[in-house]
Amino acid sequence: MLDILENITKGKGKKGDIEELEHLAGWTKKGSLCGLGKTAPNPVLSTLKYFRDEYEAHINGVCPTGKCQDLITYSVNDKCIGCTLCVQKCPVDAIPFTPHEKHFINTELCIKCDACRAVCPEDAIDVR
Numbered sequence: 001m002l003d004i005l006e007n008i009t010k011g012k013g014k015k016g017d018i019e020e021l022e023h024l025a026g027w028t029k030k031g032s033l034c035g036l037g038k039t040a041p042n043p044v045l046s047t048l049k050y051f052r053d054e055y056e057a058h059i060n061g062v063c064p065t066g067k068c069q070d071l072i073t074y075s076v077n078d079k080c081i082g083c084t085l086c087v088q089k090c091p092v093d094a095i096p097f098t099p100h101e102k103h104f105i106n107t108e109l110c111i112k113c114d115a116c117r118a119v120c121p122e123d124a125i126d127v128r
């Protein structure tokens with residue numbers, strides 16, 4: 001179950017994963033004699049119950065909350081005023097220094113640390 005969950009968060013989820021998780025969770029509960037085994041699958045079952053659409057979104061390559069690093073990309077939107085704060089905070093020089101102009105992020109270099117989004121005063125960093 002952990003392998004399946006980790007694959008889903010890395011964008012390697014596939015059709016049938018949700019059903020397989022439900023199948024494994026059910027048999028883990030049925031096959032366990034102690035309370036630990038009977039309740040261990042509950043986090044998976046309850047998140048499947050209340051957040052199934054998020055599982056499906058991840059399997060389709062989208063992280064709705066922008067938290068799974070392998071599924072997101074940082075970019076600069078039109079609100080950018082060219083203040084250069086993001087450039088100064090980026091630890092890998094993924095944003096070229098272009099004062100007073102709209103900035104852009106080199107996604108080849110970006111390590112998705114979130115520093116630029118946190119420092120931007122204009123909400124000009126998109127995470128999708």
Ligand code: SF4
Nearest residue numbers: 080081083084086120
């Ligand atoms: S911090 Fe925000 S407004 Fe300033 S240059 Fe970077 S993206 Fe643009």
Ligand code: SF4
Nearest residue numbers: 090110111113114116
């Ligand atoms: S997320 Fe981090 S590494 Fe990527 S551009 Fe922003 S500051 Fe740089």
